[in-house]
Amino acid sequence: MTLPAPTVLVFLDPAFENGRVADSSQPQLMATDLGATRGDGVFESLLAVGGKARKMQAHLNRLGSSARALDLNIPEQDTWRRAIGTAIAEFREAYPAPSPAEDEVVVKLLVTRGVEGAASPTCWIQASPSPAGSRRQRETGIDVVLLDRGFDTEASERAPWLLLGAKTLSYAVNMAALRYAHKQGADDAIFTSTDGRVLEGPTSTVLLAHVETLDDGAGSARTVKRLITPQLDSGILPGTSQDALFAKAKAAGWELGYGPLIPDDLFDADAVWLISSIRLIAPVNHIDGKEIGTPALRKQLTAELNELFAGIE
Numbered sequence: 001m002t003l004p005a006p007t008v009l010v011f012l013d014p015a016f017e018n019g020r021v022a023d024s025s026q027p028q029l030m031a032t033d034l035g036a037t038r039g040d041g042v043f044e045s046l047l048a049v050g051g052k053a054r055k056m057q058a059h060l061n062r063l064g065s066s067a068r069a070l071d072l073n074i075p076e077q078d079t080w081r082r083a084i085g086t087a088i089a090e091f092r093e094a095y096p097a098p099s100p101a102e103d104e105v106v107v108k109l110l111v112t113r114g115v116e117g118a119a120s121p122t123c124w125i126q127a128s129p130s131p132a133g134s135r136r137q138r139e140t141g142i143d144v145v146l147l148d149r150g151f152d153t154e155a156s157e158r159a160p161w162l163l164l165g166a167k168t169l170s171y172a173v174n175m176a177a178l179r180y181a182h183k184q185g186a187d188d189a190i191f192t193s194t195d196g197r198v199l200e201g202p203t204s205t206v207l208l209a210h211v212e213t214l215d216d217g218a219g220s221a222r223t224v225k226r227l228i229t230p231q232l233d234s235g236i237l238p239g240t241s242q243d244a245l246f247a248k249a250k251a252a253g254w255e256l257g258y259g260p261l262i263p264d265d266l267f268d269a270d271a272v273w274l275i276s277s278i279r280l281i282a283p284v285n286h287i288d289g290k291e292i293g294t295p296a297l298r299k300q301l302t303a304e305l306n307e308l309f310a311g312i313e
């Protein structure tokens, strides 16, 4: 028998101000819950480092906008905050980190439409360890393949019921894309649209950098660094990590840009990254077998972005 992974569950329950802790080794959902039968719901994943949730407000805001896109009426943000606090504290007490550097907890906020005919959604927090593989990929970098996402960049506006900018529980397509990438020997994927634009990873935002040294004509040189991400209204999930990193990068003197991007922009970049709340910044070594930039510049720029990103609350 395999042991269940260390997990803490905290349900949002009006009878429990700080959330109701539930036994993760026991069934906790009704088999008729619409989250289980239809994938009808929304979620968020955030990282707690040293017991503190990163970008809490941004995640709560995005949970709210995803819920609105699905007409789900969810509890107010303070209720979520208290339950998140309970989940992180319970997890760290039950499963203390072996060292401060490993004190990372993955916190998922989950909402389903509830059981058929229910008046209110089912809401809970799941706390679990951060995957060692993700932490490794921050260091080693990843190889990715480009995969067709099957819609064009106008689809989200033309067909809002596709819920393209919402973080819904229907992630089977994203997980299938990851498995497909693994079968090709890659670590991850970057989706492209049918009109040839770069979109996002199955669980991450795409970033690229260009570094240029400009001669000012008076004998000295100036280095311009540009950080670019696909345009946000192209049917992708607006990333909380990208948003927070852009703010830090701007303050540090980087120029910022928002698509549209085509695959050649990735191949021509000095560095490409997949960025997300749990794995953080993963440098892309190869796309479809082609090396991106040079290892030395990739390493230098990744270190720079990691330093900026570490300062995010």
Ligand code: PLP
Pocket: 045, 200, 201, 202, 203, 204, 205, 236, 237, 238, 239, 240, 241, 242, 275, 276, 277, 278
């Ligand atoms: N795009 C998709 C499809 C995602 O699932 C995620 C995160 O899980 C992201 C982008 C990155 O979002 P964030 O930086 O808020 O984690």
